[in-house]
Amino acid sequence: MKRHWILPSSCATLRSFIVVLLFLSIPAAGFAQTPQASPVASPLAGSGIVQEPFGEVADGPVEKYTLSNDNGMSVSILTYGAIIQSLKVPDRNGYAADVVLGFDTIQEYVDKSPYFGAVVGRYANRIAKGTFELDGETYTLAINNDPNSLHGGTQGFDKHLWTAEEIQDTGGPSLKLTRVSPDGEEGYPGTLTVSVTYTLTASNELRIEYEATTDKLTVLNLSNHSYFNLAGEGSGNIFDQTLQLHASHFTPVDDTLIPTGEIAPVAGTPFDFRVAKPIGQEIRDGSSEQILIAHGFDHNFVLDRPAPDDTSMIVAAVATDPASGRVLTVSTDQPGVQFYSGNFLDGSFAGKSGNVYRQGDAFCLETQHFPDSPNQPDFPSTELAPGDTFSSTTVFAFSTR
Amino acid sequence: MTHTVTRERTAYGDVDGQPVEQFVLDDGTIRVAILSFGAIIQEIWVPDRNGNEANVNLGFATLEPYTRKHPHFGAVLGRFANRLGPASFELDGTTWHVTENKPGFSAHGGAKPFDMYVWSAEEVDVDGQPAVKLTHVSPDGDEGYPGTLTASVTYSLTEDHGLRLDYHAETDKPTVVNLTNHAYFNLAGEGSGTVDDHRLQMFASRYTPTDDNQVTTGEIAPVEGTAFDFREEKRLGEVLRDASDPQLKLARGLDHNLVIDRPDRLPRTLVPVARLRDPGSGRVMHVSSTEPGVQVYASNSLDGSIAGYSGRLYRQGDAICFETQAFPNAPNRPSFPSSVVRPGEPFVSTTIYAFSTEPA
Numbered sequence: 117m118k119r120h121w122i123l124p125s126s127c128a129t130l131r132s133f134i135v136v137l138l139f140l141s142i143p144a145a146g147f148a149q150t151p152q153a154s155p156v157a158s159p160l161a162g163s164g165i166v167q168e169p170f171g172e173v174a175d176g177p178v179e180k181y182t183l184s185n186d187n188g189m190s191v192s193i194l195t196y197g198a199i200i201q202s203l204k205v206p207d208r209n210g211y212a213a214d215v216v217l218g219f220d221t222i223q224e225y226v227d228k229s230p231y232f233g234a235v236v237g238r239y240a241n242r243i244a245k246g247t248f249e250l251d252g253e254t255y256t257l258a259i260n261n262d263p264n265s266l267h268g269g270t271q272g273f274d275k276h277l278w279t280a281e282e283i284q285d286t287g288g289p290s291l292k293l294t295r296v297s298p299d300g301e302e303g304y305p306g307t308l309t310v311s312v313t314y315t316l317t318a319s320n321e322l323r324i325e326y327e328a329t330t331d332k333l334t335v336l337n338l339s340n341h342s343y344f345n346l347a348g349e350g351s352g353n354i355f356d357q358t359l360q361l362h363a364s365h366f367t368p369v370d371d372t373l374i375p376t377g378e379i380a381p382v383a384g385t386p387f388d389f390r391v392a393k394p395i396g397q398e399i400r401d402g403s404s405e406q407i408l409i410a411h412g413f414d415h416n417f418v419l420d421r422p423a424p425d426d427t428s429m430i431v432a433a434v435a436t437d438p439a440s441g442r443v444l445t446v447s448t449d450q451p452g453v454q455f456y457s458g459n460f461l462d463g464s465f466a467g468k469s470g471n472v473y474r475q476g477d478a479f480c481l482e483t484q485h486f487p488d489s490p491n492q493p494d495f496p497s498t499e500l501a502p503g504d505t506f507s508s509t510t511v512f513a514f515s516t517r
Numbered sequence: 518m519t520h521t522v523t524r525e526r527t528a529y530g531d532v533d534g535q536p537v538e539q540f541v542l543d544d545g546t547i548r549v550a551i552l553s554f555g556a557i558i559q560e561i562w563v564p565d566r567n568g569n570e571a572n573v574n575l576g577f578a579t580l581e582p583y584t585r586k587h588p589h590f591g592a593v594l595g596r597f598a599n600r601l602g603p604a605s606f607e608l609d610g611t612t613w614h615v616t617e618n619k620p621g622f623s624a625h626g627g628a629k630p631f632d633m634y635v636w637s638a639e640e641v642d643v644d645g646q647p648a649v650k651l652t653h654v655s656p657d658g659d660e661g662y663p664g665t666l667t668a669s670v671t672y673s674l675t676e677d678h679g680l681r682l683d684y685h686a687e688t689d690k691p692t693v694v695n696l697t698n699h700a701y702f703n704l705a706g707e708g709s710g711t712v713d714d715h716r717l718q719m720f721a722s723r724y725t726p727t728d729d730n731q732v733t734t735g736e737i738a739p740v741e742g743t744a745f746d747f748r749e750e751k752r753l754g755e756v757l758r759d760a761s762d763p764q765l766k767l768a769r770g771l772d773h774n775l776v777i778d779r780p781d782r783l784p785r786t787l788v789p790v791a792r793l794r795d796p797g798s799g800r801v802m803h804v805s806s807t808e809p810g811v812q813v814y815a816s817n818s819l820d821g822s823i824a825g826y827s828g829r830l831y832r833q834g835d836a837i838c839f840e841t842q843a844f845p846n847a848p849n850r851p852s853f854p855s856s857v858v859r860p861g862e863p864f865v866s867t868t869i870y871a872f873s874t875e876p877a
Contacts, residue, residue, distance in 0.1 A: 352713055352754050353834075400708055400832065402824025411821035412832070462833060463769035463817055466760030474757060474770070475820060475833035476711075 163318070165282055165289045170194055170201075171222035175277045178222050183289040183316040188212055189514065191316055196222060197274040198293045198312045200233035200342050202468070203322065208441030208516040213348030215442065215514075217478045220468050226275075228465055231341035234274030235312050235326075236267040238297060238304050239498070240339035241416070241454060241487035244374040248490035250305065250499070251333050257303040264372055267341070269302035273310070274341070283313065287323075290315040299332065306332035306502075321513040328506040335498045336506055337485045343458060343478035346437035346444060350471030354458070354479050355396025360434045361389035361455065363417035367486055367495075371409050374488050375495075379418055387415065389455075392434065395479060399457055412459040412476070416452045416486050424496070429509060433481050441516040448483035448510040451496045456480040483510040520544060520676040524640065524647035529553075530580045535635040537580055540649040544674045547872055555632030556651040556670050557583060558591035558700050560826070561680060566799030566874040571706030573800065573872075575816075575836045578826045584633075588818065589699040590825075592632030593670050594625045595686075596655060596662050597856070598697040599774070599812060599845035602732035606848035608663070608857065609691055615661035621730050627660030631668065632699075641671060643681070648673035657690065664690035664860075670698075679803075679871030686864040694858045695843040696866065697808075701816055701836035704795035704802060708829030712815070712837050713754030718792040719747035719813070721775035725844050725853070726764055735850040737776060745773060750792070757815055757834060770817035770834065774810045774845050784809070784854070787867055791839055799874040804839045806868040809854045812840035841868040 163185040170180035173196055180201060184190040188210065192202040203216040218232045219225055225232070239257075246257040246265035257265035267274065278293035290313060297308040310328040317323065326338045343349075346357055366387045367375040382388040386398035386407055398404075399412050406415065419432050432453045433446040446453070456479065463474040489495040500506050522544045529539040529552060537554045548570075550560035561574040576590040577583055583590070597615075602622030605614045616627030636651035652669040655662070668686040675681050684696045703712055724745045725733045740746040744762035757770045764773065777790050790804040790811050804811070814837065821832040843856040858864045 350758060352758070353711060355710060396710060400710075400821075400829035402828045402830045407830065408822070408824065411830070459821055462820065463757070464766075466758075466766070470760050471758040472760045472766065472770075477758075 163289050163316070165291065170196075173222060173226055173277065178277065179280060181280060181282070181291050183291060183314065185288055185316050185318055185320065187318065187320055189316065189320045191314065191322055193291055193293070193314050194222070194225070195278050195280050195293065196225060197276065198235035198278050199225065199274070200340065203342070205320070205442060205514045206516070213440070214468060215344055215346050215348060217343035217345065217349045217467050217473060224465075230460060231267060231274055233340070233342045235338065236341050236482075237273035237310065237338045238268045238302065238308060238334075238336055239265070239490075240267055240337040240482060240484050242266050242374055244488050244491050248335065250335060250490065253305070255303055255305060264374060271302065273297070278312070288315050288317040304334055306330035306334035308334060308336070310338070312338075319513070320515065321511050324510045324512070326506070326508045328500060329504070330500050331502050333499060333501050335490045336500045337489065337498050338508065339454070339482040339484040340510065341480060341482055342512070343480055344435065344444060345478045346435060346442040347440055348469070349478070350467055350469030350473065353396070353474070353476040355399065355476060356394055356439070357435060357437045357479070358392045359389050359395050359455070359479070360392035361417050361453065362420050362430060362432055363453070364390065364420050365418040367416045367418065367452070368406055369409060369415065373410060373414060375416065375486060375492060377492050377494060382417075387417070392436070395457060396476075399476070410459060413455050413457040414459060416454050416484070418452055418486070419448070419450070421451070429511070432483060435479070435481070436517060443515045443517050445513040445515070446481045446483065446510065447513065449508055450483040450485060450510065452484050452486050454480065454482035454484055454487070456482065520646065522646040522648075522674045524649065526640070532580070532584050532635055537635055538638050540638065540672070542647065542649070542672065542674050544678060546678045547674065547680070549672065549674065549680050551649055551651070551672050552580065552583065553636050553638040553651055554580060554583060555634065556593035556636050556653070557632065558680070558698060563800055563872045564874065566876060571709070571798070572826060573702055573704050573706060575701035575703065575707045575831060576826050587823065588701075589625065589632055591698065591700045593696060593698050595631040595668055595694065595696045596626045596660065596666060597623070597693060597695045597848070598625055598840065598842050599695065600624050600730070600732045601846055601848060602730060603849070606693060608693065608848070613661055613663055622732050629660070631655070643671060643673035643683070646673065662692055664688035664692035666692060666694065668696060670696070675869060675871065677871050678873065679869040681867065681869045684864065684866040686858060687860070688858050689860055691857060691859045693848045693856045694864045695847065695856050696864070697812070697840040697842040698868070699838055699840055700870070701838050702793065702802060703836045704793060704800040705798050707836070708825055708827040708831065711754070711832070711834040713752070713757065713834060714795065714797065715753050715837065716750045716794050716796065717747050717753055717837070718750040719775055720778045720789045720791065721811070722748065722778050723776040725774045725776065725810070727767065727773070729767065731768060731772065733774065733844060733846045733850060733853075735852050737852065740775070745775060753815065753837065768817060771813050771815040771837075772817060774812050774842070776810055776844070777806065777808065785866075787869070790841065793837065794875060799877060801873045801875050803871045803873070804841070804868070805871070806841035807866050808841040808843065808868065810842050810844045812838065812842055812845070814838040814840065839870075841866075
């Protein structure tokens, strides 16, 4: 185990901290404990990064990097898929819970993960019929979500090893993950050099900074597919958790979940989250064709911006868990956010807590360009040209209420 | 105060030219709508602790969606409810092959179970109160089963605000029978959310484990130390997420036959099966039955794709079923109570779903 501390700290302190955490995380008698009852260990003094092995995939060993700050928050990142494997956040009383769905072993990620915590690319979300035209060329992608291509194809960015590098000169412990996606990978043109930098700040923000360059004209859409449950993963459904979206419009979909091209107002629909409301409030509204198609929410919301080409950082979403007091504020420079209410979780497997994930046990807020943009001339462009650098930032900020 | 039940009978469209009727039984506290199509329980209106009524039974507000493939909302299933695997059985030295409507087994009676037929309706009295008797005649060889089976279910309301189901079936040749009702309950009201917060107590010390196809293996196992131990009340949300039990994981939640305790050791007396309560509304449901088993199913396969009675979508875990029954696959499992019915010895069975409230 390699340890790197930004603030001075001894290995002995770290070891006792880990022992305390292990002790506190032993479930009490009975089963299906909610992961609420693990108080933040006070020995945590100083932020830092801990590196540990996390098993192996066909391409080689996987490492887990855990970034911690002074406020009892920590995030674990895997070099496989640049996955956020764990995100421990204190509630209003200082009790930490892991608020993202995931697994304890790499094999589970390989075998059955519905993109838990992963960076998805090259093209996050769907491209209709797995084909698009660029500069007069037609490109063909894997149809891995019949009849469409989803999240970069059969082996997207979520199923590759990334190269990790600890960065020490930012506002907190920081980890940069890089990979080079060869020309033609999954049918996409251009050699793409892509990096994702995760930084945990002292103010309980997890910053995600994406960068990419190409040697040929290509298309690109990068997102993180974390599944949040602010009461703690495995603790139940998220219907009482509230959501506010800074979006007056959304992009309705056809019955294969491809945008129709319409930019529809949310007013008067269950998609109106401009004022915070419980996620469960209208998720069963069978009069909404759009909800029926997706079995809930699984839609791209068009973030309200002063101008169509504005790329300033704005608050996209605020989610709260009234019971624990945890608040997640998502900020981004992207034009859209996919709000997904965990509709395809079906109780067929368990996660880290040992508890099964059932339908509606989590929500995703995937900041992004609009789905199927390469085939939708009216959507903001997702093209990246040689010589240009794609750069984008999303922040998951945690607080309590 | 005497218990007075009213009965309304209304024409309710038709299926393939056969007229369907709706019967509403009302005792001033609970009100139940029954369809002659599939002998379906369409609505069960029950007051909460403040007297506010809700329909606690999942289903549809019109006939048409019941005539298409649906998850057997409120329906009577037969001839042999639940899974028979393989899709054959031996009776008196003869092997009978029945419709294999799922790979490796026959489910809920075959390709066209009893809930896809119009039953003939008859107004009857039970304990001097109006009730409705629905009858379906299944011809000899139907879905591969031997014997002409005349099956009926009589719906009535009991003094303690129970919906009572009296099944009766007779045959002209030895055969096997398993009749149940597949009603989906949500005591907070259908379409209102999940039943995660409901509390369940079961009067069952044993259950029948299944193989990977969810076909019973013949084993009768104690519930002690398993997710199926509801002898003391449990909150459903925790149990449904308990991955430590491989049986529960296999079914993606509760979908198992529990062996109803019979303290009197008599085979077919009416005994308590389950007590379900919703702390939010204060509604309580007591299930009792003469059957040996009960399939407890936490609607694991509902997925938000069906808009129900109130127009709201039913999602995973939005309801729970108590399908009182013979043990699944009993014809192939000699260790289970017999499900054989012979001429002159009719099958008789009673199940009651009784409703009350508790204070906050």
